[in-house]
Amino acid sequence: MAKKVKMKGVDRISDLPDPILIHILSFLSTIIAARTSILSTRWRNLFTLVSNLNFELDGCISRWENRLRLRKFNSSTIKSFRCFVDRVLSFHGRTNVDKFRLKFRLKRGKCVDSDSACRWISGALMRGVKHLDLNISLDKFTFPDALFTCSSLVTLKLDIVLVLHVPEDIHFPNLETLHLKSVKFFDDNSVKSLFSSCSNLQDVVIENCSMMNVKSFRISHPLLRSLTIIRPCYTSNCWLTIDAPCLSNFKYIIDHLVAGYSLKNLESIVSADIQFLIENVDLQADARHAATIFREIYRVRSLVLSLYSLELLLSCEPFPAFPTLVELETPYDKAEQLMSSTDKGLETLLSHCPELENLAFRQVLFFDVLISLPEEVPSCLSFKVKAIEISNFKEDEDCIRKAKYILENGRALEKLTIRTSICCRFNKLKISQVLFAYPRKSKQCFILIV
Template sequence: MAKNVNMKGVDRISGLPDSILSHILSFLSTEEAVQTSVLSKRWRNLFTLVSNLNFEFDEKHIHWRKRHKSSTVRTFMCFVDRVLFFHAANVDNFRLKCGKRVDSDRIYGWISAAIRRGVKHLDLNISLDKFTFPGALFSCRTLVSLKLETGFVLDVPKGVHFPNLETLHLYKVKFLNDDSVKNLFSSCTSLADVVICRCNMKNISSFNISHHSLKRLTILYSFDGSNCWFMIDTPNLAYFRYNDDMVAGYSLENLESIVKADIQFSIKYDDNQADMTSIFQGVSMASSLSLCATSLKLLLSCEPLPVFSTMVELNIWPVNLWLGHSIDKGLELLLSRSPQLEKLCFFQQLLISLPEEVPSCLLSKLKAIYILSFKNDEDCMRKAKYILKNGGALENFTIRT
C-alpha cells in the first residue's frame, strides 16, 4: 500500500501555469495584483500578464484614502506608469478614473498605451476641463466597447473608424456640434448597444442616430435639450428606453423590429411643446410598452392616436403622476387601440371611466391584470367588478392597495 504523502506546506498554486495564474489575478484589483509580486520570485512578474487593468484615483474616494492615507496624486501617477511600463500582455479591459489633479499628458500616454496593447473594452472617467483624446483612439480596430464619462467638450473628428465597436456608453458628455455626433455614430459599423445618460445637448440641433445594426438604445436625463431634435432611424432596434424631458421634436422611423419600449417623460410639462405623435407612433409595434402617467397623458394627446396592434404587455407606473392635471382621456381609450393585449398593470386612477363598449382585448385576450393603489371605495369597486364581469380570458387578477 502506497504511503500517504504529507502535502502540508506545499505551494500548489505557484506550480500552476502562467496563463492560469494570470487569469486568477485578473479577478483582483490592479493594485492587489501588483502586490502579489512580493510573494516570491515565481510571482514577481505575473502581474505583467494580467489582461484587466483598473486604475482609479479621486482625492475624495474613500477606498483610496483609507488604504493609502499618505498617498498623493504623484504616487498614483507613478503607480500607473510602473504597471504600464512592465506590462507585457495584451489588454482586454482598461478602466481609468481620475480627477482634475492628474496630469493630462500622463492620461494621454496611458490611453495610448492601452490602445497599443489592443484594448477591447475601454472605460474612461476623466474629470478634466479640457482634454484631447489620442488620435489613435478614433481608429482603434480592437475596441468592442467604449464607455466615456467626461467633464469636457467632446470633439469627434472626421475619418473616425470603429469597425468592431458594439457597445457605446456616453455619460455626462457634451458634444462640440452636430458633426461630432454624426462622425461618431456613422463610424461604428457594428454598433449594437448605445446608452446616452446625462449628456449636454446645448450645442446640438439634431441628435441623429441612424444605424442598421443597433439593437438597444437608452436615452436618460439629458441637459439643455430644449432646442434639440432627436432623430432615430434604426430598423433592427429591439429595445428602446427614453427617460427624459421633452425636446424640440422627435422623428422615429423604421422601428418595425422593436420588442420592448419604455417611455418615461419627466415631470416638466408644457402643452406647447413638441408633437408627441412621432415618438409614440414609432414604438407602436412594440410587444411590451412601459409608460409613466405623464407619458400616458402625452400619448392620449396624439392625433391620431396610434394603434398598438402587436402589444401584449402594458405597464403604466405611478411615476410623476399628474394628479394635479386633469387627463381628459383615460386608459380606457388606449385599451381600445390595443387589440392583442394580454397583460396589463396600471395605477387605478388612470382608468377614468368605464367604456360602454367593452374593449376587445378585455373580452378575449387579457389574461393578467394588476391594479395598483386600489382603495376601498365605490369607484374602485366598480372598476374591479367591470373587469371581472367582462374579462373573458382573465386568469390572474391582482389588486394592490
C-alpha cells in the first residue's frame, strides 16, 4: 500500500498568480500590505502594485498599545507615518490609484501637517483616483485646486471640519457618490455649484453639516437615487429644497427644524426613514411642519418613523394616505420617550394604508398607540397584514384584549411576535396560555412570545 505523503510547510498562497495576490492585498490597510514584503522575495514588491491605498495613522500603533487601547501619537510616530505615505506614493510612480483613503484625527500640537496631506491628496488625484475617502482633522486646511476638477472621481467622501468653499468652475462629470460629514457650507452658491457640477450623481449623504451660512439648501438632480440627511446644525434659517424625480431611498434624521420645505417630484420614493428627534412645545405647529414631508412621500412602500415622527403623523390635518405602504417600523431608540396623548391612534393610520403587510414597533408600546378597536376593521388588518412585532407588551387586560382583536381579525396574519417587558417566567407563561388558546382567524398564524 502506497504511503500517504504529508505536505508540511508548503506555501500554497505564494504560488498564486500575481493578480490574485494583489487582489487579496487590496483588502488590507496599506501599512499591513507593506509588511508582507518581508515574507520573501516573492512578496517584496507586490504591495506596490495594489491600486487601493488605505492610510490610517492608527495602523502605526504597536500591537501591544492597540490592545491597551492607547492612542499616544508622538512626533516620531507621526514622522514615520508621513515618511511611509511618501514612500508608498513614490513606489507607485504613475500607476493608477483606484481607491485612496486617508484617516487621522489628532489633538492640537500632534498632527500631520497640512502641506503633507495636501501633497498626498494631489498625488492621488494625479494618478486618476476614482474613490477618495478623507477622514482627517487639520487646522487651516484647504483642498488642492485639482480636487474640484477631477474628472476621474466616482466616489467622494469627506469627514473633515472645515468651511467648504466651492469654486464656480467645479466639475465632477463622473461623480456618483458624495458623502459629506462635519463640513460647513460657505454659502448658497457653494451648495448650488456643488450639486450642479455632478451630472451623474446618484447617492448623497449630508451628516452633521453646518447650515449657518445657508438660506436655501437646494438638492435638485434628475438622476439622484439615494439621499440621506442626518442632524444638520444651525438650520433655523435654512430652507430645504428637494427636487429628485428618480429618488428611491430617503433618510431624514433631524433634531432641529428647518425654516421650511419645498419638495417636489418625490413620487418615486420606495423607502423612507423619517426621524424627528426633538419635541417642541407646539405639537400642532410641528405637525404642520412635518406634514409637508409626509404628503410628498405618499407613494412609499417601506416607512421607518421615530416615536415623535409617528406622533406628528397622527396629528396631521388632513391625514395623509399611503396607498402603497407595505412595511411600517418604529426603530429602537432608548433616548426617546413614549408618545404623549393624541386625538388619533394607530387605527387611523391603518385605515389609510390598504396594502400594509408588516408592522414592527420595536420601542413604543404598540397598544398604547392603538387607542381604539374600530368595529369596522381596517382592510389591511383583515386581508393584508402578515407580520406584526410588538415590544414592551404588558400583562394587563387592555393589552390582552387588543392582542385578541388582532388574532380574531387578521385573516392573512402569519406571525405575531410579542416582546414582553416582564421578567417573570410565570407571567410570560400566563400570557402564552391565554393567547395560544384564543381562536385565530388565520390558520397559519404563528405566535412567538419572548
